[in-house]
Every structure is written in structure tokens, then in C-alpha cells.
Amino acid sequence: MRFGFSADFDCCCDVFVNNIMGIMEQADERTDINNFCPICGYPLGNYNPWGDDGKTPTYDICPCCGVEWGNEDYTQESLTEYRNTWLAAGAKWFDPQKKPDKWSLEKQLKNIGYHVQ
Numbered sequence: 001m002r003f004g005f006s007a008d009f010d011c012c013c014d015v016f017v018n019n020i021m022g023i024m025e026q027a028d029e030r031t032d033i034n035n036f037c038p039i040c041g042y043p044l045g046n047y048n049p050w051g052d053d054g055k056t057p058t059y060d061i062c063p064c065c066g067v068e069w070g071n072e073d074y075t076q077e078s079l080t081e082y083r084n085t086w087l088a089a090g091a092k093w094f095d096p097q098k099k100p101d102k103w104s105l106e107k108q109l110k111n112i113g114y115h116v117q
Contacts (some may be wrong), residue, residue, distance in 0.1 A: 036112050037062045037065060038069075039086065040065035040086065041112040063094055065086045065094060066094030087116075
């Protein structure tokens with residue numbers, strides 16, 4: 001979009017907008033259509049493992065880490081314990097057929113703000 005300013009000004013605006021858009025794309029924006037497994041960060045899209053109200057667990061199983069939502073992630077302590085056990089065991093996939101070809105444990109864990117140490 002051009003505003004009738006000088007070409008240099010328009011160019012600077014375009015660069016600024018492109019930079020801001022790039023930063024926004026890199027941000028972890030959790031929305032109704034961007035949910036993650038709280039244990040491993042597996043992307044769930046619009047599926048919420050704790051139900052539509054965020055308080056009623058589905059008791060479904062994560063295809064990545066194998067957690068039963070509402071059971072092993074019921075408290076912060078149980079969530080941390082399950083994640084630590086899963087990582088210590090090699091972060092093996094519960095359903096290996098759903099593992100993406102270029103899967104990255106570190107990248108997936110960043111979905112939930114967890115960094116591998």
C-alpha cells in the first residue's frame with residue numbers, strides 16, 4: 001500500500017511491516033485453533049485435551065508422549081514428573097506412525113515454553 005509519500009519512506013514502511021509480520025509468525029500464539037499437549041508440546045490444532053471449558057479432561061491419549069489427558073497431567077507436579085520420565089526414556093513416540101518425518105523434539109517443546117537442558 002502506498003500513501004503518497006516519498007519512495008524512500010514507502011520502502012522503509014514496507015520493511016518495517018515485513019519485519020513485524022516475521023516476528024509475529026515466530027511468536028507462540030496460543031489460540032482456540034492452536035493448542036498443544038501440555039507435556040510434550042505436540043500441536044493439537046483446535047482440539048483442547050481439557051475440553052471446551054478447559055476444565056473437563058477428555059482422557060484421550062497424546063500420540064506423541066502417550067499422556068492420558070486428565071490423568072498424568074492433572075497437577076503441575078504430575079505434569080512435570082510425566083514429562084521428565086518421558087524425556088529420560090528417550091522421548092519415544094507413543095504412536096510412531098504419527099511422527100512427522102522431520103520431527104524436532106526441541107522445536108516441539110518450545111510450543112509450551114520448555115527448553116531441553
